[in-house]
Amino acid sequence: MQPQELIDSAVVDPAGNKLGKVGNVYLADATRQPEWITVKTGLFGTKESFVPLSGAHTDKDGVHVRVDKDAVSDAPRIDADGHLSPEESAQLYQHYGLPVPRTSPDGRMDAGKGGRPGDRTQRRDPAMGGTGRGKSEMDGKSMTRSEERLDVGTEQVESGHVRLRKYVVTEEQQVTVPVRHEEVRVETEPITRGDGKAEIGEAEQDVVLHAEKPVVRKETVPVERARLRTETVTDEQTVSGKVRKEKFEVTDDEGKHRK
Template sequence: MAGTLQPQQLMDSEVVDPEGHKIGKVGNVYLADSTREPEWITVKTGLFGTKESFVPLSGASMDDKGVHVNVAKDLVSDAPRIDADGHLSSSESAELYRHYGLPMPRTAPDTSGGRGTSGPTPGRGERTAETRGMTGDRDRAGRAGEREQAARGTGDEGMIRSEERLKVGTEQVEAGHVRLRKYVVTEEQQVTVPVSHEEVRIEREPITDGRARTDGKLGEQEQDITLHAERAVVNKETVPVERVRLNTETVTEDQTVSGEVRKEQFDIQDDSSKRHRKS
């Protein structure tokens, strides 16, 4: 509710009507003399926000999207034109209450005699403004000068357009683990090795000179010879054959990244020629 809102929270906040339409931004906050709680706000509307309209805070609430008021945007646009100079007279307050269809608050009789008084004024709806930083008159005078300069179209300062851009860098992250492990496998291996063996060969030699001596008798006789052969013998031995170690190297490659960025654009409304264009 309006009674829980603080002037510092309200300043420069977006004002939204019950249908979700943005009305403008808060320019000034007006406090009730009797309760010192926010009662009215002025909303910057019109071309470049140079016009301020009074909006009631009765039943208003606030969240991260802005101040939600209980009056429609069109009703704010048609509100009576009253200068936001820091004070409302009784007649101006009554005119605003009638426009918004709100009942006049019951307060003490007005003895101020009109505009220009300082501090809380007992009366029929008198209000006083509180601005950011509590600098009051100096801030209001500065804003009035800015509005007048914008109305004349002679201001040197323009609006700055900003946009977001992707700022891409790199960071070192863990990408995985590599483990080197040694284990034993068994495989069949064939090796050809030459081996030799002895074989019997019968040699026959004819006797022609008759010099061979025999006993002249026939009979049985035998001769025994031992044969030899080589046999393949397999033995195993372990020998080092290779050294393996883990190491790293840096490989650079191109990678495309994408992301959404926002940028500001200008919306120009020219009331004199009824033109509307974007830039």
């Protein structure tokens, strides 16, 4: 089983129960072969439990291990920090009822019961990742660190519609207009003797008087023209977003951070 191929594989117990997915692969110091895997369990895979690869095999549906679901659930909670101490290793072997391997003089692993827990440790191979914090690539002794950045641009979208319409309102206007009218005025002049024969009697004379009156007429005339046009204005908006980035961390075999 290649360590890289195990990451994110399903883990199945002897009864066919799916335990979760492989989070990390721990290698034996002496043989550099996969010895333990961590299985992501719990709600949304927030917990990791150590599962032994002793007697395990791979199939199309995942990694089949020899321990059952209950044993994995009750396994000691050990932080998957990249290295197992001899004490932690022995604790896990004891929980699963497995013999603690011992190291032979030629560096091979012997599964006899007389081995000492301190004879071997496991640590995570950096090339396998599996932490879900980013993608790293190993090239010799160098490691590439990646990070996400915001790429902000603009696009034109419809923000609304505007329409122009006209409607009729009625208002009252008052206009003062000069008008003329005729009035009767009596003019007299004296008559001298001998200017005619005078008679006494009744007489009347009809005079037609004229006057002007206001006449209202309405006409429609154009007074104003309106049109719609658009103009572009520029303002500033602040956008924000979450980005992920990778960081380097160096630890020694004892789990201590190094600068």
